[in-house]
Amino acid sequence: MKNGARKGKSLAQLCVEKGMTLTKKRKVIINVIEKDPGHLNTEDVYNRAKMEDSSISIATVYRSLKLMRDYNVIDHHSFGQEHQHFESPMKSHHDHFVCNECGKITEFTDNSLEKLKINVARSHDFEMHSHRLEIYGLCSDCSKTSQ
């Protein structure tokens, strides 16, 4: 399976395989992304990267993230009106719950949903490369307190 094959490889390895030059700055950025299991926006990545290398520029962060996006080694999302978020594709594919109340983003996976997506694309003669599903509403915490 696609994601299975990726597991075990570091983000750095993936970047090299795709032909990206691994500079010092990029290593720092990659490191930041790999360390964090959640969703990071560009500002987050920048702030954390600066802790390791204070000379790093926001432009480099933007460029590197864009590059990794283009090379398909990281996933990016833009939830609603929010800024772009990035996450390492090391983990297998998942979708998101976005809470309209507290803004919390939770991941979930559902195999039958994944299969259905593939079927739907196929039946519409669409060659699927990627997909994303976001479900908006109230997370369990917020739906309790709003009663």
Place this chain on the structure above:
Amino acid sequence: MKNGARKGKSLAQLCVEKGMTLTKKRKVIINVIEKDPGHLNTEDVYNRAKMEDSSISIATVYRSLKLMRDYNVIDHHSFGQEHQHFESPMKSHHDHFVCNECGKITEFTDNSLEKLKINVARSHDFEMHSHRLEIYGLCSDCSKTSQ
């Protein structure tokens, strides 16, 4: 059903029901959205609205769209890095294919997919208000020519 109940009502009616003031300018904007069956971005709406009322300002278009969004009488999307798109919710819910090559956005509906989304949200104790699914890849035209 939710969308079924909406069918037949005009966007203008919906706005009034929700408590929005129906000004001349807003009528023009509503008219533009209702006329177009597809996806409009803010610039599109502005350009078309100006044909009916040349005095209309882009600020008013932004304000009106934002208002209608907040009142849940129109749907908005931001596909990938693209700008926001709007569409009338008169039509029943649908998802989108987004072609990475030509940028074309196609709608599709799949009932079993819809049901599955509901089930998944329920089983994760998430109170679903809305959802969106986008499938990225190559449309049938582009996947042919790229061979």
Place this chain on the structure above:
DNA sequence: TTGTTAATTGGGAATGAATATCATTTTTAC
């Protein structure tokens, strides 16, 4: 190593969509 060339970078300017401001106009409620 060293030199040469290409790629990367830092910092600040530029871009562009979206929002805020405020004086003026239109709506609404009476």
Place this chain on the structure above:
DNA sequence: GTAAAAATGATATTCATTCCCAATTAACAA
């Protein structure tokens, strides 16, 4: 009609993202 509230137009502002260019670093043949 009139007064208060809401909406509008024009423009300024914000803010994430990208561009620009000189300086730095990487790649690699000799």
